[in-house]
Amino acid sequence: xxxxxxxxxxxxxxxxxxxxxxxxxxxxxxxxxxxxxxxxxxxxxxxxxxxxxxxxxxxxxxxxxxxxxxxxxxxxxxxxxxxxxxxxxxxxxxxxxxxxxxxxxxxxxxxxxxxxxxxxxxxxxxxxxxxxxxxxxxxxxxxxxxxxxxxxxxxxxxxxxxxxxxxxxxxxxxxxxxxxxxxxxxxxxxxxxxxxxxxxxxxxxxxxxxxxxxxxxxxxxxxxxxxxxxxxxxxxxxxxxxxxxxxxxxxxxxxxxxxxxxxxxxxxxxxxxxxxxxxxxxxxxxxxxxxxxxxxxxxxxxxxxxxxxxxxxxxxxxxxxxxxxxxxxxxxxxxxxxxxxxxxxxxxxxxxxxxxxxxxxxxxxxxxxxxxxxxxxxxxxxxxxxxxxxxxxxxxxxxxxxxxxxxxxxxxxxxxxxxxxxxxxxxxxxxxxxxxxxxxxxxxxxxxxxxxxxxxxxxxxxxxxxxxxxxxxxxxxxxxxxxxxxxxxxxxxxxxxxxxxxxxxxxxxxxxxxxxxxxxxxxxxxxxxxxxxxxxxxxxxxxxxxxxxxxxxxxxxxxxxxxxxxxxxxxxxxxxxxxxxxxxxxxxxxxxxxxxxxxxxxxxxxxxxxxxxxxxxxxxxxxxxxxxxxxxxxxxxxxxxxxxxxxxxxxxxxxxxxxxxxxxxxxxx
Numbered sequence: 001x002x003x004x005x006x007x008x009x010x011x012x013x014x015x016x017x018x019x020x021x022x023x024x025x026x027x028x029x030x031x032x033x034x035x036x037x038x039x040x041x042x043x044x045x046x047x048x049x050x051x052x053x054x055x056x057x058x059x060x061x062x063x064x065x066x067x068x069x070x071x072x073x074x075x076x077x078x079x080x081x082x083x084x085x086x087x088x089x090x091x092x093x094x095x096x097x098x099x100x101x102x103x104x105x106x107x108x109x110x111x112x113x114x115x116x117x118x119x120x121x122x123x124x125x126x127x128x129x130x131x132x133x134x135x136x137x138x139x140x141x142x143x144x145x146x147x148x149x150x151x152x153x154x155x156x157x158x159x160x161x162x163x164x165x166x167x168x169x170x171x172x173x174x175x176x177x178x179x180x181x182x183x184x185x186x187x188x189x190x191x192x193x194x195x196x197x198x199x200x201x202x203x204x205x206x207x208x209x210x211x212x213x214x215x216x217x218x219x220x221x222x223x224x225x226x227x228x229x230x231x232x233x234x235x236x237x238x239x240x241x242x243x244x245x246x247x248x249x250x251x252x253x254x255x256x257x258x259x260x261x262x263x264x265x266x267x268x269x270x271x272x273x274x275x276x277x278x279x280x281x282x283x284x285x286x287x288x289x290x291x292x293x294x295x296x297x298x299x300x301x302x303x304x305x306x307x308x309x310x311x312x313x314x315x316x317x318x319x320x321x322x323x324x325x326x327x328x329x330x331x332x333x334x335x336x337x338x339x340x341x342x343x344x345x346x347x348x349x350x351x352x353x354x355x356x357x358x359x360x361x362x363x364x365x366x367x368x369x370x371x372x373x374x375x376x377x378x379x380x381x382x383x384x385x386x387x388x389x390x391x392x393x394x395x396x397x398x399x400x401x402x403x404x405x406x407x408x409x410x411x412x413x414x415x416x417x418x419x420x421x422x423x424x425x426x427x428x429x430x431x432x433x434x435x436x437x438x439x440x441x442x443x444x445x446x447x448x449x450x451x452x453x454x455x456x457x458x459x460x461x462x463x464x465x466x467x468x469x470x471x472x473x474x475x476x477x478x479x480x481x482x483x484x485x486x487x488x489x490x491x492x493x494x495x496x497x498x499x500x501x502x503x504x505x506x507x508x509x510x511x512x513x514x515x516x517x518x519x520x521x522x523x524x525x526x527x528x529x530x531x532x533x534x535x536x537x538x539x540x541x542x543x544x545x546x547x548x549x550x551x552x553x554x555x556x557x558x559x560x561x562x563x564x565x566x567x568x569x570x571x572x573x574x575x576x577x578x579x580x581x582x583x584x585x586x587x588x589x590x591x592x593x594x595x596x597x598x599x600x601x602x603x604x605x606x607x608x609x610x611x612x613x614x615x616x617x618x619x620x621x622x623x624x625x626x627x628x629x630x631x632x633x634x635x636x637x638x639x640x641x642x643x644x645x646x647x648x649x650x651x652x653x654x655x656x657x658x659x660x661x662x663x664x665x666x667x668x669x
Contacts, residue, residue: 056495057398057426057438059506059541063138065163068598068625071637072662073132074182074189074216081641081657082600082623083140084583085541085561089270089652090126091229092187092221094261095285095315096269097126100652102142102508103537103563103576104155108446108485110145113160114255116289119152120313120323121449122365124268129259129287129313131214131237133182133193136163142541143508144489146444147400147424150350150374154444154487154512162239162257165197165210168668170632174199178668182216186641186660187231191216209242222658225647229272230280233263251295259287267317272655283317304332309352319362327352346378356450364476366454368410370447376402378424386432393431398440400424406447410454414480420445439492448482452516452529459520459527472525483531487512502545510537511568535574539563553591559583578651579607579618594629607651619648621656637664 061083063070073079076097077088090096098106111118111127118127138160145153168178175198182191192215199208214237220228241255266274267281274280293307311325331348355369378400385391401423408416426440455476464470493506515533520526542560560582565574587598600623607616625639638661642648645659 056504057396057428057440057493058491059142059493059504059543061140063140065136065167066627068627068637068639068662070132070135070138071627072182072184072639072664074184074187074191074218074662076126076128076130076132077657078184078641078662079132079135079138080140082583082585082602084559084581084602085142085539085563085578086140087578087650087652089650089654091223091270091272091654092657093229093231093263093265093269094128094233094235095125095263095265095283097128098270099128099158100155100576100578101140102155102539103510103535103565103574103578105576107152107449108154110149110152110157111160112149112157113289114162114257114291115159115307115329116291116309116311116325116327117152118311118313120315120321121451122315122321123363124270125285125315127313129261129285130160130162130257131193131216131235131259133180133191133214134162134212134237134239134257135160136167137161142506143491144424144442144444144487144510146404146420146422147402147442148346148376148378150372150376150402150404150420150422151406151445151447151484154446154485162241162255163195163210163212164241164243165199165208168195168197168210169199170668176668178666180664180666182662182664184218184660184662185222186658186662187221188219189216190218191235193237204245204247206245207242210239212239213237222660223272223655224642224645224649224658225655226645226658227272227655230274231263231265233261233265236260249296249298251297253293253295255289255291257287257289259285261285270654281317283315285316286312286314288312301335302333304330306330319359321356321358321362321365323354323356325352325354340383342382344380344382347376349373349375354450363457364451364455366410366450366456366478368408368450368454370406370408370450372404372406372447374402374404376400386430388432393429396426396428396430396438398424398426398428400426400442404445404447408448408450408453408480410450410478410480414454414478416448416453416480416482418447418484420447420484420486434497436495437492438494439490442489442491444487444489446485446516448484448516448529453480453482454478455529462525471522474520474522474525474527477526477528479528479530482516482529483514485512485514485516485531500546500548503543505540505542507540508538511535512537534568535565535576536568537563537565537574537576539578553589554586555589556586557584577607579616580605596627598625598627599623600625604648614653616649616651616653619646619656621646621648633668635666635668638662 069082070079075094080086087100089098099109101109120127140158142156145157178195180193195212197210216235218233221231238258243253245251263283266278268278271278289311291307291309296304309327314322329350333346336343351373353371358365380398382396384394404420422443424442428438430436459474459476462471462473487510489510491506491508496503512535514531516529517532519528519530539562544558546556562580563578565577581604584601587596589596602621604618606618622643623641627637629635641660642657648656
């Protein structure tokens with residue numbers, strides 16, 4: 001959520017050992033108190049950069065499981081619908097949800113689940129295969145971040161973190177159980193979740209574990225204006241994880257996240273309704289993510305996490321498509337004090353292999369594999385003293401560099417081998433502890449997908465436009481010579497804490513090259529992925545938080561974002577723009593009652609930056625939400641989304657969500 005306390009308090013961190021450095025954020029009050037304190041703590045998030053909220057040189061939004069948006073969510077769209085500048089395309093079906101951010105579509109925004117990338121690419125199907133009920137936190141980091149994450153991190157990174165035993169155990173408890181029931185009227189969904197968790201002992205030799213099982217059934221999805229998207233789905237989910245404190249500074253963990261959805265829906269799940277050209281199919285989607293990790297924390301300033309991962313997604317409808325990913329990665333951080341100079345060093349490496357396998361009838365999903373190896377380092381140097389201490393201010397110089405090599409090949413022996421360097425330079429000045437100004441430059445890239453490199457299937461059937469004019473069947477032509485997309489981004493911003501007010505903002509300017517597009521030759525009967533466009537993207541993000549001292553029960557915020565873009569060769573506007581959007585919100589916390597009432601408003605200008613130039617009307621949407629914990633064991637969350645049932649359209653032209661009441665009731669003992 002855009003709650004000031006959470007997105008500031010959790011602004012920066014690294015993918016490091018949670019047991020040594022992370023805090024339990026199960027209490028909203030704890031998150032709030034952290035945000036308004038002056039204590040500098042190495043907070044842990046999935047952004048691979050350690051630091052406190054005053055040193056966040058980018059815009060990050062954090063959604064915690066205490067937020068009704070996540071607590072009541074049944075689909076990915078429910079989770080991020082209140083985030084300005086982030087959009088999900090499609091018609092609400094889980095299998096057809098694609099995200100876009102800062103002018104980049106699904107391929108230019110990296111999705112990570114517990115540190116493992118999720119980027120299966122097959123036609124009109126998305127890659128969000130996670131039950132929101134298993135999530136502890138969602139972090140949305142905006143900007144060019146290939147210096148830390150490699151391919152796809154051109155517009156930003158979305159990190160999904162699942163819950164563990166420590167998040168659910170109350171102080172002094174060694175075991176517990178939690179059962180919850182969720183429902184949503186917008187997609188006629190009813191689901192339940194059962195979690196069992198516990199720990200044994202303290203310190204060296206202690207064990208902890210969690211098993212969480214989820215099940216839900218859902219039906220047709222109500223879109224804005226009252227139209228329905230046909231759907232009939234059953235979702236089974238499982239999360240099993242455990243940890244062993246081998247020694248004071250060594251910890252081993254293992255986890256398995258399983259997702260299986262059986263549905264009846266149109267072949268292209270992004271389309272609103274089924275038709276003769278888009279018939280209904282029985283689709284089974286299975287996703288498994290397994291990892292074993294070692295966490296080493298020799299002291300409070302140093303941590304290293306190494307994990308071995310296996311990720312597998314299988315989509316089976318008229319045919320079967322499977323992506324299997326094997327990976328080994330290690331991420332470390334250390335802080336060094338040299339007297340007048342302090343240093344924060346982040347480093348790591350990744351090695352992985354991704355293999356695609358498809359049945360004979362699968363279209364657009366060639367049998368191929370891609371091997372990737374990478375190493376990265378990011379060093380932040382800090383010198384100086386604040387003006388109040390007689391200095392010129394505190395200065396940060398950040399230098400980051402990542403090297404990636406990927407080698408793709410198909411069963412015919414066609415190879416694609418590329419090396420990419422992704423540098424990042426940033427400079428920050430803090431004249432006081434409450435004000436930071438920063439600016440930086442970063443390069444990012446996206447490797448072509450195996451589909452773009454090697455697909456040879458039929459794209460569409462031929463047709464006759466008249467008795468004397470017919471066109472042949474159209475087939476994909478492989479292009480193993482495709483270059484990766486690249487971008488060069490300048491971004492400048494500030495972070496200002498002024499008593500009751502907190503303000504963060506950034507402006508970015510991106511030049512992107514070698515966009516991958518499809519070239520269709522109707523008469524020749526061919527379609528091929530080629531490098532064509534050179535784009536110029538620019539825009540801004542702004543966050544304002546206000547918590548008046550005279551009314552400590554009230555917490556308010558406002559957020560603005562806009563993305564504009566043009567083709568650098570033709571000067572034409574790009575279809576990846578987003579309109580000026582504002583998100584406003586207010587929460588009233590009833591002291592002593594563990595009750596919070598909130599309002600969220602989303603407003604956008606009219607917009608004609610779509611690919612086909614369609615004029616989309618502006619809109620104003622209102623959500624109402626409630627969070628109530630009447631006792632230590634019972635908690636409830638309610639959210640009325642799009643309360644006025646306003647008809648509205650996303651920047652890609654698809655219908656948004658209609659009115660829906662989402663609810664979750666949980667009981668823990």
